[in-house]
Amino acid sequence: MRSRPAARISLGLLCVNCLALGALAAFAPRTFFDDFPFIAHWVERLPPYNQHLVSDVGGLYLGFAVILAWAAWRPGRELVLAASTGFLTVAVLHLGFHASHLEGFGTADGAAEILALASLLVPASVAIWAVGPRRTEPSPSTV
Numbered sequence: 001m002r003s004r005p006a007a008r009i010s011l012g013l014l015c016v017n018c019l020a021l022g023a024l025a026a027f028a029p030r031t032f033f034d035d036f037p038f039i040a041h042w043v044e045r046l047p048p049y050n051q052h053l054v055s056d057v058g059g060l061y062l063g064f065a066v067i068l069a070w071a072a073w074r075p076g077r078e079l080v081l082a083a084s085t086g087f088l089t090v091a092v093l094h095l096g097f098h099a100s101h102l103e104g105f106g107t108a109d110g111a112a113e114i115l116a117l118a119s120l121l122v123p124a125s126v127a128i129w130a131v132g133p134r135r136t137e138p139s140p141s142t143v
Helices: 004-027 029-035 051-073 077-099 107-119 121-131
Strands: none
Touching: 004 029, 004 051, 004 077, 004 121, 029 051, 051 077, 077 107, 077 121, 107 121
């Protein structure tokens, strides 16, 4: 492993992000829709409101928080790769959707939203880097 601390910190940051988003969306879906993020109200710009969908997204984020916390606590290579790759899959698709649906956003809000979503790719990528490549055992023919 290249850097256990880098993996733990990166996964911990993602876990905190997922806990905050997940708890709000799961337990206060209308507030999440109407007010998130609290200084800009981006979610409400993509109507209509759907409590079931917002609550399910909250559950998804809370599920990721559990997996990311587990990987941060016990950062084995396979678990870190699975958690980080799974998170990156969701984050890239989420970023792609929002990058192609910026109508209703001013330039500053659109740029801030894309930057915020793109910034979530960094910790997962750092965690993947931190666990390093798989170590291979020398084969008997090369010893």
